Amino acid sequence: MKIIDEFSKDGDIIRGKVLLQHIEGLNNNLEFEVVIYPQYPFKHNESETIKFVNKDLVHYNHVMKNGEICIHTLHSSKLKQKLIADFESLRAWVEKYYINKENDSHYEHIVIEEQPFEGVYYSYQFTDVEYFFTKGEFGVINLIPFSTGIYKGKGILNSLVKSFLPYTKGISIDSKWNNFYMNLEAKHYGLFLFLGDVPALYNRFAFSNWLEFKNCIPKEFLDLLNKHRLKSKKNKSTLLPIFFGYNIPNGKIHWISAIVKLNDMPIKAVPVKNDKGIKIKGKWEGQLLNKKITWAITIIGVGAIGSIVAKTLVKCGAKNIDLVDYDLKEPENICRSEYEFINGFCDKTDELVKILNETSPFVKVKYANEEYFSYIKALYKLRKVKSNYENFLNNYDIVFNCSADSDLMYVLDDLELNTDLINLSITNHAKDLVCAFYPNIYRFVQTQFISILDNDVDDLYNPTGCWSPTFKASYNDINLLVQYALKQINFIYQENKPKNNFTLSTTFENNLEIKLTRY
Known part of the structure; x- marks a missing residue:
């Protein structure tokens, strides 16, 4: 690889141009404009924040209409390591799709430029x-x-x-x-x-x-x-x-x-996709989190895990919950979460607010400020921004991070928080669940997923579309571990136990067994 246009700042963005050459089978050198966004090396939501663009390659697989090469690389908080991984991914794209002209075994939706009609x-x-x-x-x-x-x-x-x-x-x-x-x-x-x-x-x-x-x-x-x-x-x-x-x-x-x-x-x-009233006492003052039921809670990431956590907390008496997510709910991904088909396409947070209000007449539930979570990866090292972010989270008594976002996990662990931050993650096939408490979240979770637990990332589910694959698991698989974890968290608070990280692992030798390991 050779730099042919020096990298320079264009506002908050860094731009440059590189030449790929000396690759076996590559008859003509390829130029790519490189665009790096301020969140780098972290992702923005689920999108990579480094772009490789060549508009002449739009007719090849995994190239967007604007010439952007579609790549997905593993999380890394280290700039040099992430740069190497991303440029290696670009080279892999050239070899697989440009030189060898391979086709993927799984079908991908055609790309539709969705627009509102008259708003x-x-x-x-x-x-x-x-x-x-x-x-x-x-x-x-x-x-x-x-x-x-x-x-x-x-x-x-x-x-x-x-x-x-x-x-x-x-x-x-x-x-x-x-x-x-x-x-x-x-x-x-x-x-x-x-x-x-x-x-x-x-x-x-x-x-x-x-x-x-x-x-x-x-x-x-x-x-x-x-x-x-x-x-x-x-x-x-x-x-x-x-x-x-x-x-x-x-x-x-x-x-x-x-x-x-x-x-x-x-x-x-x-996109192509009741007259007696309800008494509060006894029925809606649930036992989960015991006396802490009036705490202010926020849940970051309301996919499968987050939506289950939210609905469980509300059914058990939680009265103040804020939700954070940027993503959309589509009918095909409701089967393992708390969302419902009848609500159609919509923002996840919008539907979950509706579901939680229908679940309990006493809960106060709303969206939290998603903008904090969109831009914190780019700005969290700035003292004022970091302080504002810390103050925002410290307004809550408990923060559940269920986002499965390693970049965000890294940022959250680097903050100075007074609140209780709890991270919940699962492995592929939901064989294991990892629960980590601030301030020992990022390193613990990464160690569990990379070195200790059996997380088979070669057997992920490829959705019908060009985006990151996701874990394979059913609603029953996920709910089993999430409910066990919430029960253990409840026990920790109720008995005033040390907030030690733990994992849950399932085995099926003679019968289903769930092993809890404390750290």
């Missing part, structure tokens, strides 16, 4: 049908609006696809939802067109304007679209969703959707 997001949930679509087939889709929420900070309307009505066949093809959903009224409709082929540039970037569809859409479908346009001529604001179906390698069908205003045709991409 609102729309999502549509599909499931299987007993029908074989043929190329060029089109018709009407019946839609059930079933929930609203907040998605990326804006409103979202979630709908289910109830049935397909092919234009010339006079039949209704029902989706395989259960009776609860199928008995709901279909109040809206859309049009569908089964393309067969993927409507995407390089099979990765979804078409974003009508001209890209010009060789895909038959005249008969355009005639149908025009017929609906003429019907709605008096109402210029009539919205019509259009769904384009295509085959994917495993024999299944995927759909993407676009919203059009019938008298104005821009495409906007959308």
Whole structure:
């Protein structure tokens, strides 16, 4: 590797350019613009904060539309070690995808540039049908609006696809939802067109304007679209969703959707996914954390572990909980957490606030300031910022970090805190859980995961998309260990025991056994 443009600061960002050469099989040297963000060597949420960009490589695998190479490397708090790992990852990308032109065994979604339509997001949930679509087939889709929420900070309307009505066949093809959903009224409709082929540039970037569809859409479908346009001529604001179906390698069908205003045709991409009263005494003053039940608690990271912790605390009587997470809840990742399908696409914190309020009429639950957690990795060494962050966390009596974010773990351990900070992490397949108390969190957790526990990172779950793989585990696997850990934490507080770190490990020799190891 050779530096061809010296690295220099551009505001808070560092920019430079490198040349990759002398790699076996590489006939032409490759230039990459390098962009380093202030959080480096830490990630920003789950995104790497070093970018390698070459817009001429956009047609290769794992390259974003702006030419950014898609890489994911392991956590390291050491700058030199992380730089070496990231440049080695770039070299590995060149060898695997540029030189050898390899294809991944798991399917990845095409990239859709999601946008709100007139300030609102729309999502549509599909499931299987007993029908074989043929190329060029089109018709009407019946839609059930079933929930609203907040998605990326804006409103979202979630709908289910109830049935397909092919234009010339006079039949209704029902989706395989259960009776609860199928008995709901279909109040809206859309049009569908089964393309067969993927409507995407390089099979990765979804078409974003009508001209890209010009060789895909038959005249008969355009005639149908025009017929609906003429019907709605008096109402210029009539919205019509259009769904384009295509085959994917495993024999299944995927759909993407676009919203059009019938008298104005821009495409906007959308994501395709009680009279007695309740007495407080006895019923809602639970035993968990005993007399500390009125403590102010915040939970950082409300995925599988965090959402289970939050709901358990509320069911056991916690009354003041703040939630922190930047992520979105999608219907396909609800099976191991406390989220619900009926709420559709939405921000995790928005839905969990709703769920916790529905769980207890006495809890005060809200979002904490997520901005602290987004930018602290870049700014935590600045004395004033660090002090503000410490004061923010010290307003709570207990902080649960369930984020599985090693970078954030490192930063939190470096703060001067008066609050009780508890970190909960699990290994792949949820064979083990690690509970660590501040100020001995980061090093302890890293040692457990790297040197002591059996954490098989070669067998992670690859989601349908180009992002970091995640652990394999069911709701039962995770909940078993989280509930055991909360019971042990409760015991520590109730009996005023030393806050020693511990691990929980499961074995299945003759029967299920859970071993608790204190440190």
